[in-house]
Amino acid sequence: DVKVTQSSRYLVKRTGEKVFLECVQDMDHENMFWYRQDPGLGLRLIYFSYDVKMKEKGDIPEGYSVSREKKERFSLILESASTNQTSMYLCASSLIRPPWAQYFGPGTRLLVL
Amino acid sequence: DQQVKQNSPSLSVQEGRISILNCDYTNSMFDYFLWYKKYPAEGPTFLISISSIKDKNEDGRFTVFLNKSAKHLSLHIVPSQPGDSAVYFCAASASYGGSQGNLIFGKGTKLSVKP
Numbered sequence: 001d002v003k004v005t006q007s008s009r010y011l012v013k014r015t016g017e018k019v020f021l022e023c024v025q026d027m028d029h030e031n032m033f034w035y036r037q038d039p040g041l042g043l044r045l046i047y048f049s050y051d052v053k054m055k056e057k058g059d060i061p062e063g064y065s066v067s068r069e070k071k072e073r074f075s076l077i078l079e080s081a082s083t084n085q086t087s088m089y090l091c092a093s094s095l096i097r098p099p100w101a102q103y104f105g106p107g108t109r110l111l112v113l
Numbered sequence: 114d115q116q117v118k119q120n121s122p123s124l125s126v127q128e129g130r131i132s133i134l135n136c137d138y139t140n141s142m143f144d145y146f147l148w149y150k151k152y153p154a155e156g157p158t159f160l161i162s163i164s165s166i167k168d169k170n171e172d173g174r175f176t177v178f179l180n181k182s183a184k185h186l187s188l189h190i191v192p193s194q195p196g197d198s199a200v201y202f203c204a205a206s207a208s209y210g211g212s213q214g215n216l217i218f219g220k221g222t223k224l225s226v227k228p
Contacts, residue, residue, distance in 0.1 A: 004156070031214045042220035043157070043202065050214070090156050099145040099164065100206040100214050104156030 003027070004105035006091050012111045019078040021108050023091030031094045032074035033102060034058075034066060036087040043090065049074055050096070081112045116140045117205050119219035128228050132190040136203030136219055139184065143205040147216065148177060148188045151200045160201075161188070193226045200224070 007022035025032065033048040035058075045058030047066040055066050063085060067075045074093075078085055088109050092102035118137045126132045136146075144165040149157035163170040163177045163186070170177050176189045190197055200223045204216040 009154075033215075040220065043218040045215070048215065092156075094214055096214055098206075098208055099147060099162035100208075100216060101147060101159045101162060102216055103159060104149075107154070107156050109154070 004091055004093055004103055006089075006105040006108050008108050009106060010109050010111075012113065013078075013081050014113055015082060017081050017112075019081050019110065019112075021076040021078075021089055021091075021110070023074045023076070023093075023105055024072055025074075025091075025093040025103070026072065027093065027103070028071065029093035029103075030071070030096045031102075032068065033092040033094075034064075034074065034076045035090045035092065036060070037090055037107075038087050046076065081110075083112050086110060086112045114139075115219075116143075117203055117217045117219040119201075119203055119222045121222050122220075123223040123225070125225045125227060126193045128195055128226055129192045132188075132193045132197065132224055132226065134188040134190075134201050134203075134222050134224065136186050136188075137184060138186075138205050140205070140207065140217075141184070142207040142209065143217075144208050145206045146177070146179060146186050147204045147206070148175075149202040149204060149218075150197075151202060151221070157202060190224075193224075195226050195228050198224055198226045 034046040049068045091105040094102040147162040148160045151157040200221040203219040
């Protein structure tokens with residue numbers, strides 16, 4: 001079974017703080033992804049990575065950065081948290097072949113005050 | 114512009130009956146389609162997929178139908194159970210064009226199965 005774990009289930013931070021969200025997968029997947037989910041907006045892709053040290057912007061990268069130093073680990077960084085970054089953050093991983101199924105972690109609910 | 118659309122935000126079904134969740138897409142380059150189920154405060158779970166060369170794929174109580182000419186797919190759940198109550202996301206991917214591996218998600222349909 002694919003397992004994707006995220007460092008925290010719930011997180012409360014203050015405006016302006018630097019926030020690190022970590023994701024680890026144990027299935028040797030090449031692809032890793034960060035999404036945020038907001039009511040009525042579905043899943044929106046923030047960043048993704050096809051390989052170690054590689055990163056690509058998704059649909060909403062502003063205010064975020066990522067790091068992938070090891071194949072199994074993909075970190076999302078909020079350089080200076082703002083209240084509009086309050087959201088559910090979801091990490092996923094997948095193989096590089098069809099059907100391109102992504103396997104998700106449990107999510108981190110982040111509240112920025 | 115939404116490439117994957119789920120036009121029904123919610124659906125309510127009686128236990129034991131069929132649930133039909135619908136999804137439309139616009140990009141003819143999509144060649145794989147997937148359905149995910151999501152409970153509150155959990156990550157989405159992959160349910161079932163279908164390749165564009167097929168028109169039907171079945172896995173237990175779940176069947177996905179694809180109508181390429183109409184750019185439409187649907188997920189049938191038979192029989193529906195209260196534990197099926199969740200948000201269902203449709204997703205699509207194109208194997209060619211530089212973005213292989215990326216999924217485009219619909220906004221989801223909330224299914225409620227009443228006992």
